[in-house]
Amino acid sequence: MHRHLLPAALMLCLLVNGAMAQTPPGDAVRGKPLFENTRVATGNNNIANCTSCHTDGVQGRRIAISLNTGGTADPYADIGFETAMTRFTQAMTGRAEMRQFYGVLTTQQVSDIAAFLADTPKTDPASETQINLTAALNGNSPARTVTLTHSRTAAESLSVKGVTLEGSGAAQFHVGSAAVSCLANSVLAAAGSCAVTVTYAPTGGGVADADLVFRMSQGTSGDFYRVLPLHGVVTGGSSGDSGGGALGLGWLLALAAAVAGLSAARPFRRR
Known part of the structure; x- marks a missing residue:
């Protein structure tokens, strides 16, 4: 692995492993305002709202997660909580525009957003x-x-x-x-x-x-x-x-x- 990629990879590994070992139960009801109006829900004006970038809303995120895990372009795809949690934590560490949320959102808030992403029938x-x-x-x-x-x-x-x-x-x-x-x-x-x-x-x-x-x-x-x-x-x-x-x-x-x-x-x- 290239030297300058090691810290990011290590951070992702620690975050994902820690989340799997100590992830609190997520609540989709709490996760909805965290996704749709992140600044107000967190009380932090220094971060963006998730919907500022994801203008296609939560259904667009479900389509993307479904496609990236071998599914179809279904806005109501049956996404598991673990899959949503993994994709969200990967985005926070692997995408420059998402790193603003890393260390700012609490573990519970991350879990709640993942639960909202997975909230389909x-x-x-x-x-x-x-x-x-x-x-x-x-x-x-x-x-x-x-x-x-x-x-x-x-x-x-x-x-x-x-x-x-x-x-x-x-x-x-x-x-x-x-x-x-x-x-x-x-x-x-x-x-x-x-x-x-x-x-x-x-x-x-x-x-x-x-x-x-x-x-x-x-x-x-x-x-x-x-x-x-x-x-x-x-x-x-x-x-x-x-x-x-x-x-x-x-x-x-x-x-x-x-x-x-x-x-x-x-x-x-x-x-």
Whole structure:
């Protein structure tokens, strides 16, 4: 490494490592005024407002972060807090116009701004988290609940336009009735949430894979998505069997296929 780059690189390393080890929980509600009116929120007139440079606002920052981490140009991209924190701390140490904030913003304020950058609709479990379900042939797995929560600082309501199952094994999974689905509460205000349940009901042996897809829109944006991969494995025994007892050959073959399937490329990916 070139000699004059070493101090900057060391500073970034220390800052990022320290942030990861001691980062306080971020609050998007506090982070919003820190981003939009930084001088007033910090009481420091010697620094610029974030929006003075980022005239495209927080949605522009989300697009940039998403693109720089392999995503698409989505103003409502599902950006994780850790990703937002890393990008923000890198900017403070690596961009000349951002160095005015380094050592001026407190650790808590940095964390709050990162939380605001990451404040878009989220699912629990998180988007792209694989949900593993097991059931006996012609039986049903225990239902898993997936909750969708709108961002806390959103000015626009979130419209839930579809909750679907897609992929080759979609017919082997079932989403709960409309009475308990997000479609029954299809418009969510800021911080509002809704939930769906998903079960695995195999009618054939082996394993099945599908995607649980939430299709949404917010404000004047086009549709955007949250996707959770589903993976179902058939257990041995009757439809009421929980899979206990000795492991049969069919179960072992299914398990081997499941392990192999974890590394297979998935044809459906939307953000």
